[in-house]
């Protein structure tokens with residue numbers, strides 16, 4: 453009888469988990485699950501305490517779901533990835549493991565870790581890898597020169613051509629094993645502060661209900677409403693996707709049930725939402741094609757020569773939501789209090805840090821990771837490099853968001869701003885994006901800071917800094 457080990461990483465689910473399904477194919481094999489927490493490594497990756505708490509609570513649920521299938525989930529803690537490999541090698545010896553199954557992670561350190569596993573394992577133990585967290589395998593969606601696309605839209609079109617020809621199936625829940633061979637241990641508490649992760653729940657049924665509800669009730673209007681933060685019309689599924697509690701194929705499955713052939717109507721809400729899942733795919737493929745992105749190098753070389761101001765006081769004001777620009781501050785307070793931020797606001801706050809405060813985008817990238825429950829290296833790096841004009845398919849460097857007009861456009865009456873900045877509750881709609889002007893005109897006192905920079909001046913300085921860097925290339 454064979455013993456199969458399923459190493460869970462960012463695929464914390466039973467349904468549509470190809471590594472688990474494959475390990476369970478042999479009905480007689482004994483199947484063991486394993487999760488290894490690596491706190492020191494996670495700290496080096498700036499993983500937020502919220503994400504760690506969510507992983508911990510989700511593992512407790514996953515352990516129960518696996519126990520119902522007579523699969524024990526073992527839990528171990530190692531400081532870092534290298535030590536975690538030693539743990540696995542030991543465990544394989546102890547339980548006479550024959551085969552290891554896992555879903556791929558694509559970040560540089562994670563891939564290095566997986567190579568180390570193969571080097572250290574006895575040669576008679578086989579490893580089976582799956583691309584369980586994406587629709588497609590990285591480096592299979594390529595341009596005419598057999599290279600990864602640098603721009604999203606042609607990538608999307610090529611991806612869709614391949615996808616529609618070969619629509620993926622969902623891996624169903626494995627049958628229960630005959631009996632439990634070893635006992636699971638307790639999912640130990642991790643040495644992190646206990647933090648809420650607001651929008652997300654570890655219960656898989658509730659998470660799937662959320663996906664179902666979103667597809668049934670909100671997707672239709674997603675194109676028109678997704679950019680208005682106060683309407684809250686996006687799915688809030690990001691942390692499930694980042695940690696693999698739900699798979700992208702499940703998202704597709706629920707979407708296509710409601711909207712068959714939605715890809716033929718590219719203006720529909722369903723297609724627009726699916727397009728976001730393809731952005732996720734694009735960024736994951738990019739870090740495989742260009743691993744240096746994981747080391748926070750810019751995609752466009754010359755942008756590494758920009759002379760940032762990196763004013764620590766300004767950085768603090770941005771982090772804490774005290775820049776004097778209401779839309780920026782409301783967004784940062786949402787992030788700090790909930791661990792999630794609306795996509796439009798991620799774009800505006802990132803642009804503000806880089807192009808109004810002239811602070812290195814990597815400072816913001818790290819700060820976001822340290823707060824987000826959905827923190828994901830590829831999406832976060834992609835989003836930051838997009839906003840900073842240092843990445844693939846970025847906004848051009850001379851296109852600079854004006855934080856006041858962005859606020860007026862996406863939060864016209866200030867509903868979102870008032871939700872997060874109660875100090876501005878009494879400011880009339882007309883002045884909600886420039887409260888200091890209202891206070892000055894009317895002799896009012898508000899407990900809210902003056903703008904940290906004047907946008908027009910900051911814009912000019914940023915253009916000069918980018919142009920100087922470009923010229924010196």
Ligand SMILES: Cc1cc2nc3c(=O)[nH]c(=O)nc-3n(C[C@H](O)[C@H](O)[C@H](O)COP(=O)(O)OP(=O)(O)OC[C@H]3O[C@@H](n4cnc5c(N)ncnc54)[C@H](O)[C@@H]3O)c2cc1C
Nearest residue numbers: 686687688689690728732795798826827828831832835836
């Ligand atoms: C500066 C910046 C940093 C970001 N950091 C992260 C991050 O760490 N983790 C993360 O998951 N997303 C990140 N994003 C992308 C996006 O903002 C979030 O995925 C989205 O806001 C999550 O909310 P939702 O689940 O309601 O999204 P929805 O609008 O419902 O989208 C559905 C799913 O598509 C994916 N998605 C949506 N937009 C993007 C995008 N632009 N890039 C990649 N995937 C996308 C996410 O998995 C999301 O859950 C970042 C964007 C920017 C501009």
